[in-house]
Amino acid sequence: MKTSRPTNAIRRFLELQTAGGILLLAASGVALLFANIPVLAGWYQYFLDVPIEIKLGGLELNKSVLLVINDGLMAIFFLLVGLEIKREALEGELTSPSRLALPALAALGGVALPGAIYAWVTWGDSVAVKGWAIPAATDIAFSLGVLSLLGNRVPLSLKVFLTTVAVVDDLAAIVIIAVLYTSQLSLTALLLGIGGLVVLVIFNRLRVKHLGAYFLVGAIMWICVLKSGVHATLAGVALGLAIPLKVQNDRGESLLRHLEHILHPWVAFLILPLFAFANAGVSFKGVSSEALFGPITLGITGGLCLGKPLGVFAFSVLIVWTGAAKLPNGVTWSMMFAVGLLAGIGFTMSLFIGMLAFEGQGSQYAVATRAGVFGASIISAIAGFLVLRMALPRSAASGGLTPAVDGNGA
Numbered sequence: 337m338k339t340s341r342p343t344n345a346i347r348r349f350l351e352l353q354t355a356g357g358i359l360l361l362a363a364s365g366v367a368l369l370f371a372n373i374p375v376l377a378g379w380y381q382y383f384l385d386v387p388i389e390i391k392l393g394g395l396e397l398n399k400s401v402l403l404v405i406n407d408g409l410m411a412i413f414f415l416l417v418g419l420e421i422k423r424e425a426l427e428g429e430l431t432s433p434s435r436l437a438l439p440a441l442a443a444l445g446g447v448a449l450p451g452a453i454y455a456w457v458t459w460g461d462s463v464a465v466k467g468w469a470i471p472a473a474t475d476i477a478f479s480l481g482v483l484s485l486l487g488n489r490v491p492l493s494l495k496v497f498l499t500t501v502a503v504v505d506d507l508a509a510i511v512i513i514a515v516l517y518t519s520q521l522s523l524t525a526l527l528l529g530i531g532g533l534v535v536l537v538i539f540n541r542l543r544v545k546h547l548g549a550y551f552l553v554g555a556i557m558w559i560c561v562l563k564s565g566v567h568a569t570l571a572g573v574a575l576g577l578a579i580p581l582k583v584q585n586d587r588g589e590s591l592l593r594h595l596e597h598i599l600h601p602w603v604a605f606l607i608l609p610l611f612a613f614a615n616a617g618v619s620f621k622g623v624s625s626e627a628l629f630g631p632i633t634l635g636i637t638g639g640l641c642l643g644k645p646l647g648v649f650a651f652s653v654l655i656v657w658t659g660a661a662k663l664p665n666g667v668t669w670s671m672m673f674a675v676g677l678l679a680g681i682g683f684t685m686s687l688f689i690g691m692l693a694f695e696g697q698g699s700q701y702a703v704a705t706r707a708g709v710f711g712a713s714i715i716s717a718i719a720g721f722l723v724l725r726m727a728l729p730r731s732a733a734s735g736g737l738t739p740a741v742d743g744n745g746a
Contacts, residue, residue: 358481359605359608360475360481360608360609360612361478361481362609363610363612363613363616364612366613367380367612367613367614367615367616368616368617370617371617371619372618372620377621384400384401384614385401385402386401387399387400388400388401397559401614402614402615405614406614406615406688406691407562407569408568409607409610409611410569410611411558411568411569411572412603412607413569413572413603413607413611414569414573415554415572415573415575415599416572416576416596416599416600416603417503417506417510417572418572418575418576418577419579419595419599420576421503421507421573421576422577422579423581423592424500426581427581436500437661438652438655438656438663438664439497439500439504440500441651441652441654441661442497442651443474443500443504443648444504444647444651445647445648445649445650445652446472446474446643446644446647446648446676447472447505447508447647448647449644449650450472450638450639450643450644450647451471451639451643452643453471453635453638453639453643454468454470454471454635454636454638455468455635457631457635457638458635463694463697463701464632464635464701466516466694467635467690467693468635469512469516469689469693470636470682470690470693470708470709471635471643471680471682471686471712472508472682472689473505473509473684473686473688474501474644474679474680474681474682474685475681475683475684475685475686475713476498476499476502476503476506478681478683478717479502479678479679479681479720480495480498482678482681482717482721483495483498483724489728489730490724490728491666491667491671493664493666494664494666494667494675497664497667497675498678498679501648501679505679509689510570510573512689513569513692514567517689517695522564523564525561525563525564525565526560526561526564526565526566528560528564529564531560532557533557535553536553536554536557536574536578537578539553539578540578540580540583543580544583545583545584545586545591547579547591547594547595550578550579551575554571554572557571557575558571558575579591581593611684611687611688612684615688615706616710618703618707618710628703628704628707630704632705633704633707633708633711634708635708636686636709636712637708637711637712640680640681640682640708640712640713640715641680641712641715643680644676644679644680644682645673645676645677645680647676648672648675648676648679649672649673649676652672652676653669670723670726671724671727673723673727674720674724676720677719677720677723678717678720678721678724680712680720681713681716681717681720682709682712683709683710686709687706687709690705690709
């Protein structure tokens with residue numbers, strides 16, 4: 337039987353994500369080496385501190401390479417997240433309540449329980465407790481990269497479930513960033529940013545089909561949001577949600593899908609590895625045991641290694657038990673628990689939230705965050721791989737996938 341076009345698109349997406357996950361792991365390893373080899377550590381820090389200055393009239397942007405990556409390039413990553421969320425909402429796994437119920441409730445459990453465990457461990461430390469959202473995230477590239485090691489034994493429906501959980505996790509992380517990690521507001525800059533968003537919505541409703549127009553307004557909106565005090569990466573999400581799905585370019589391609597296709601390799605093979613290289617370089621020289629085994633590290637480890645699998649699994653059992661949803665085709669409960677373990681691979685988004693939570697604090701907070709995220713993600717990856725390997729049948733499984741019905745959204 338001929339494979340449906342939506343299924344082919346999902347397979348291509350998964351293949352790209354798994355390859356990117358492997359590169360992400362390599363970049364993280366290189367960063368650790370650079371940060372801990374004396375001859376290279378100085379050059380590594382010098383690279384991250386190189387200033388980049390842009391002046392346009394009275395407007396001035398002066399950022400280090402590290403901040404350009406975290407505030408600028410990561411906005412492109414969040415643009416892609418916005419595109420993926422919109423596509424999934426209009427024609428993918430998030431279209432109907434019955435299909436969304438299981439991964440959405442599983443993701444909710446995977447956000448709430450890890451956050452609660454972290455808060456319980458760090459309670460009493462007014463600074464440390466601010467990082468409660470660090471273990472709430474799932475790194476889709478890493479988690480799918482681990483799944484890829486088991487080849488076609490993994491049901492496609494299980495991969496789609498994990499992908500959907502990660503997408504909902506990203507949406508929750510975006511809300512958390514917007515609400516909790518906003519510094520002092522500049523009302524004028526924020527209103528200008530909102531004005532840019534209004535223009536993007538007008539473009540969408542007028543069915544403007546030139547991406548350049550969206551990017552020009554999006555760039556202005558990014559600068560305004562950056563100056564407002566709200567984290568600039570949220571401008572990327574807003575731009576992604578404004579790109580129309582049904583409007584076609586001159587070659588008859590959906591604007592949203594075309595932009596997704598362009599951005600995926602750049603994000604998977606350049607932006608995320610660069611982010612990992614810039615943020616995973618934990619130097620263990622002179623680090624105290626308190627930084628490595630203190631409340632922050634233990635809270636992150638407990639949240640990712642225990643809270644994630646228990647939250648994802650328990651909420652999945654609950655929603656299936658009530659009859660509101662069913663297990664994906666070809667998937668068993670042991671596979672679901674393994675996916676819960678893999679959801680504990682926080683990495684990219686966890687590091688990003690940690691950077692925001694402890695911005696301006698001492699280096700011990702950054703070291704504890706990186707050590708906790710890195711260690712917990714490795715433990716979760718190994719545990720998830722081993723449990724899933726035992727749970728999967730010896731022969732390949734297709735794991736049926738019901739093709740998505742095209743949506744009618746803009």
